[in-house]
Amino acid sequence: MKRALMIAVLAALVAVGLAEAKTTVEFWHAMSGSRLKVLEKIVSDFNAAHPDIEVRPVFTGTYEETLTKFIAAYRAGTAPNFVQVYEVGTQTMIDSGAIIPVYQIPGMLGETWDWAQYVRPIVLYYSVGDNLWSFPFNSSTSMLYYNKDHFRQAGLDPNKPPTTWDEMFRVGRELLRAGVVANVLSFGWPDWQFEQQLAVHNYLYADNGNGRAGLANEVTWPDPFSIRVFTTWTELAREGIFLYGGPEYNANSAFTSGQISMLLQSTSSLDGIMRTAQFEVGTTFLPRFPDEPRGNSVVGGGSLWVRKGQSVEELRAVWEFFKYLSQTEVAIYWHKGTGYFPATNAALKQLMDDGWFAQSPNHLTAFLQILSGRQDTAASIGVRLGPFVEIRDYVRAALEKAVAGTLSPEAALAEAAAKANRALREYQELVK
């Protein structure tokens, strides 16, 4: 009896010892709502498959809050092993001196890794020169969501959503005239939709090749095209077609509850919208100005950044998790659960072979949009600015003022540009 007890105690001690040999790495992220559940499932599956590693995910608020908390924690020496940062924070992270560029990690662990396996526009966005600095995770782009039932009620063809801004006016007026809705269109992430319009028409946002060839000195707006975008949106608002719905995902509820018929929003909202909407959801490319040049919609969402100054074991644990994320099944699970792009070409092929895109064409829209656009100009790849979070804040305020009629589109943009240029100048002085 005594001996049996001894053995049990010893066994327990060994088990505890083994458990303590686990490498624990902390992961801060900003995935809320339906995305949170999908992410937590992926992490717990990973932990179950790797008894020696424990990835501990911590939800740290919105993207903005997560970045701020990471910065504060880094300065206090309590930062997590890796963190999800939205695309806006990319240049800030690159200049931070606080991270290990991911392309260096396999080499540090004596491994090699094929970076060409990731979907091209994502790699381009997060690369400095030819090297990928952050790990592709949740990439999205913007597209047009529309309510097919509303189109039918207004006597419109539900398979002919507006493709140009002129058509947006026409369709919007039809929907208003038919009394289907009081307002037709709203935006998610309005500041980002402005970026999208510039990129879709191959216009730069800032000098030095959108801040990709070197730190940007100035934003390139207000120029005739950006004023055209703002004027179009202001006119849509004046006619009651466009209803400004606030930042981030605030406008989603208006769309899913049928108060409006169309929404420009990130692809990452796709699954949330399809689950809540009580109508047939259609998706299509972003509306364009047909007489302007063609560019591409840009990548949004987030990527994973690895903190500098961790032990080899920790780094290995983080890297194992990254490799797990790149596995085809995991990437597919992430895509199907959220609407984010699967990051690898292999996952994309598998999804196609499985007939997933035929079964759920809305999941294909953003892919077709971004893969059919050009990828050879800085304007179409995306913007990278140090104080980008701040600049977006100014752009959003400018749009709010223009739509409310407090300032003319041109004056609103000029006001935001002055602040943006001040921010760029200050950033340069500090980082150079």
Next chain:
Amino acid sequence: MEAKFPGYRLLPYLLIFPSVAVIAVFLVVPFVQAVHQSFYRTSPFGTTTRFVGWDNYAQIFSTPEYVRSLLTTLGFAGLVIVGGLSVSLGIAILVTRRIRGLGFYQVAFIWTYALSPAVAGMIWALLFDPAVGLGTYVIQLISGYRINMMVQGTAALLIAATAAAWNMLGYNICFFIAGLQNVPKEFEEAARVDGAGVWKTFWQVTFPMISPTTAFLLFVNMVYAFFQVFGLIDVMTQGGPGGATEILVYKLYRDAFIRLRGNFASAQSVVLFVLVAAAALFQLRVATRKAVYSR
């Protein structure tokens, strides 16, 4: 000191040490740091720091935003303090009358204080959601006018101020009830006998009698309107639209934590400190002196 603690010269200092230490660590040190930082500019990750002298302060006073934010704050605080206190006093007078169901009304009016400003903000944000809000709908039914607080600055400011005042109602009413109950009934009766009407009785007798309560509430509401409404603004408008509800304390937060300009925000916090300290001193000097404490 020594007279009260004979033989223990150091004991009194030892006894107040914990309080002084807490104040020093959590108030004085951060304040000194803020003043220090307001003369520098640091990159987001703190890798480079440059001395910029008075530049942060110069930016505060050379950009129209700060003045605008100051005016917004004053307007907001005015609405919350004057509007909120008037309504609270009115309700407090009503619920101290002898009416049926008095206890129910008193509790019903006080409970709003149980909500945190953030929760109150959430309720009002949902009420006035431009697309699905009940408040938006009712106002459109009555007036035919569609409010969109995501776009209309004035509407957003009014709604936020109303929400803030509403959240504070319970607290104010509570104190006013206590104040009103302390006014001896004989005074009012005497005034009545002398032929004063209800209105005159209130202004000549009751209002001066509750002036200590009013002075106290003025101070508390000022601190509330300047600082504590942060959560409410964050939930409801995030300072928007176009900065229309960006009150000083919220602007400071956005500059520091969203726009990552910590030093500029430090300078703002020093300015805000001076402003509020001046206002508080003024209130303590004027309002408190005018209040009638003795009977």
